[in-house]
Amino acid sequence: MTIGLFDEADPRRGHVSTLEIIELGERLGFDSAWVRHRHLQYGISSPVAVLAAASQRTSRIELGTAVIPLGWENPLRLAEDLATVDVLSGGRLNPGVSVGPPMHYDQVKQALYPDTADAEDFGHDRVRRLLSFVRGEPVTDFRGTEGFEEFSDRVQPHSPGLARRLWYGGGSLGSARWAGEHGMNFLTSSVVKAEESEDFAEIQLSLIRIFRAHHPDGDQARVSQGLVVIPTDSATPEQRAKYEAYVRRRTPRTTTPQGPGRLMFAPDLIGTSAQIAEKLHAHAAFREVTEVAFALPFTFDHADYVQILTDIATKLGPELGWQPR
Template sequence: MKNIGFLSFGHWSPSPQSGTRSAADTLLQSIDLAVAAEELGADGAYFRVHHFARQLASPFPLLAAVGAKTSRIEIGTAVIDMRYENPLYMAEDSGSADLIAGGRLQLGISRGSPEQVIEGWRYFGYGPAEGETDADMARRHTSVYLEILRGKGFAEPNPRPMFPNPPGLLRVEPHSPGLRDRIWWGAATDATAVWAAQQGMNLQSSTLKFDESGKPFSVQQAEQIRAYRAAWKEAGHERTPRVSVSRSIFALMDDRDRAYFGGNGESKDQFGYIEQDVRAVFGRSYAAEPDKLIEQLKTDEAIAEADTLLLTVPNQLGVDYNAHVIEAILKHVAPGLGWR
């Protein structure tokens, strides 16, 4: 069995070919797609967070709205860039959204990805302390956030408050019990995956990873997952961790599918460079008839290692088409792989 959800980047464009021509279109269709995915039996609705772009950004209003419209499906992010976040304010927002959803949030957080603007976090009022890198700052924000989620009091109460206080030091409210165990770290390297395990966070690994060995993407990602699980065991955490991977997977069921994705052919991993001349490996996409797709996916080591699979969806093609994409995987591919 495997948890299967979708991951939307939430693009919009004024182009006549786009099904999402405005931010409002993207937000409202994201809610509708989560509702449709739940009705189809999917396990998760996840959303990417990008600042300064025509994509989904501030996640908590959307997560709260999805939580209010659904009853079962997990609701998450992949990922929130912690360089941009005030950990205390984020604890309030995430606590509120999680309570609205009845404890279904699965929040992916990370240092973030290459940005639309130079040092965009500075416009949000944040900057590394002396001797820190921006990655250090993200981890510092994360450490504060994780500690706040424990729900322990830390703030000295006013002796003359507007409203009566409970005894002792005060905590950030609202507090959502259990959310601390549903925080995931998006790791691009083996070292950051190990760090996430040490901090007691679940692991998210996407369709991109820093190239650390020259091996195929799924092999490197599977090795990352094994390193994470070994570090988790060594840290002595009591609960069982969760691991997700993301993939672009399309079952060619009709002429629409073949028109959109049939030309992908035998997609292969791509090696290239991203920010700061870092060599990375980008995982292949999958597009084929269900029987062929099943045989191809059997060879993906990382999917086999993970308990959760997030299907990246082309959100600009509209809710109905993306529901079709999700349904095709759930009904015609997942059973053949033992996932359903």
């Protein structure tokens, strides 16, 4: 999973780097590659466009978004874009979405929704609409021929398997329950809400279990756990020093709930693959899942990502019982 960081003065270079990292992931045998979503920042603002490009550079690896904040989106238009990329990729798209008001909404609302800012609903209805459109339910009562043009009453193109690959990203018990009740897949990341505990692994385990308890597929319902891991097996001394400094800066926020939302952040896992594997095997939530998305640190260089991904595929993965495709 990558944020796709880029330099404002040379954005193409960062985007190409992201595409090259996804290509490397496929060569290394990873099952999937995920891109984060950032608005008005120096990270991927249009993941659907980036994954459309990635779909033409790869042939096997699944491509996901983690996550598209629906407060910025029109679900009907997004459904068209997602279906188009899924068709282009041969059915490899895994769209992850979330709800809630856009970040810094008071500052951006006049640009985003100049006429309806105070009337917009940023709740689950946006997800329901997206699900409906992706599933191929009618969006209009008109279907037929007008002049020389044919019109459909549902989103086109329609990609039949896409709805089963929609993911909901959530960090609260209510979000986990809602995703289960609506038959979605569930993304639980390195940020959760401290509602019943202040132990990250315990919180994440509760999210997974309440999701599956309310999902039609029960214990077979798909959950992907998101964590930051930084294996150092083949890192240079300079890389190790940089990685350790990065983790030191981020560790204080993992000790107690942060802000009014009482957010808990997972500690970054750094060390040799054997050391990281030992920590993961002891992680209560990790033991509950069969899928995990390892997030690349935000601010590292391309060469660092190559080293980290190579170590994950060739050393950490096998330590965890995974084999490259």
